[in-house]
Amino acid sequence: MLKLNLQDIPREKSISKEDFLKRYFKPQKPVVIEQFIEDWPAFSKWNLNYFKDIAGDKTVPLYDDRHVSCKDGFNEAHAKMPLKDYIKLLQNGSTKYRIFLWNILKEVPQLQNDFNYPDLGLKLLKKLPMLFFGGKDSYTFMHYDIDLANIFHVHFEGEKDIILFDQKQNKFLYKIPHSLITREDIDFSNPDLEKWPALKQATGFKTTLKHGDMLYMPEGYWHYMKYVTTGFSLSLRAIPRNPFNLSKAIYNILVMRYFDNAMRRIKGQKWIEWKNEQAVIRTTKQIGK
Template identity: 35%
Template structure:
């Protein structure tokens, strides 16, 4: 397994201190108190969502999310929201529900959290992520080049992070923002370069917020079933433009080629990722 440093946890930090120590250095950090005044930290329980929004039909995703073919990055099924919440509250499952723009479905929930003032450039929209114990969100980075502020509720989850300069050692798949490496159980015979990658580990408890700097890789593991709210910020015109370019280029090329070539496209990406990883690994070895 790669080497992990623990992400700092802070509280009562000022906007200026955050900018100097974490934002300007592109370094992750966990805020213990960024969401301390949010109604959501006491209001958003499993029962609250079941009672008020339990009839929603929601898409389910599992470990087949990146398998090539017609199901590539598509839901495997749909469930009633209340039934899904019953599952993740009581038992392990690989089923996840992610990138949900819940405020479009229930705009009143926007009254339960506040836009942070810790930096400028926050977007108005929010995303929610739900997962059962033992489920994980693949190693990836967010291609829109935004910083992410991820606040967790009710339980606990772990996030493993890697600086963008580790991309090749992580077997970054070309024309995507993803890697197939399982951070917690890596196949080092298949991915030998991964053991040279240096990462960070963050444990987010109820009400805590993880700052994920732009373009940082992250592997999200649900050590307990639970859910999180992600707010995004980008105070740079340059990186906003870069993010838009990434979204158009990666989604268009990758989804298009998957539709046309399927498994052959996957094989090309895997082979290219392996070539780049071996080259990066050899460069690291020369520096040791």
């Protein structure tokens, strides 16, 4: 069976600031650093029971794998519940809900004592550390972040499969217009390349993150993440340095998301269906060229 054209993301046991900037940041290539956070208190302290004890009463936003609907706002949560109740669901394996973009510094300030900001030459946004939780087999649709940030993604507990593509692959990915996602009916963990033939021409990266691994995702990289086992991750971000990416991020934040929300209200589900159709039409034209 045909598979995606993916190469393994390089791995480093540790790395200096100079080597990171030269070998990965400047050429905008991903890397996994395996032993970077072993001196963090979080490395040994952070687990599901710890979060249940320290933040169990906090209400968290939850997302599942349902497709986008005109009834949903941009990145609107599908449900909310106290963290302790969500963790119980994770521990008994009975949910596909994920926590997505939970700002731990805002909600639980004392957690900032458990981790450090990597000194690798990027100015990280210290008010935007984000946590992500997921149960076994839950996943995110292939997407890229609205701010096209440089991201350090640190994984805890269990394993998580990662697939990445850079922005040069957009024309092959069935990108949804006026959006940050690809067609949601593409299973990137096992894609039907006869149904989605343009994917045969895309070249990307893959890896599996384990406890303590830190993945560097360059500016605007597409990412698909699937929890092999229940686990959670911390993302630290820096604004894009490339002027084009920065301007695109500003457009996404100030224009695109509001335009998309307005069209959902005006045209309803027909807007979503039109965008899905255009993803196929535009991709087919691109590969035809």
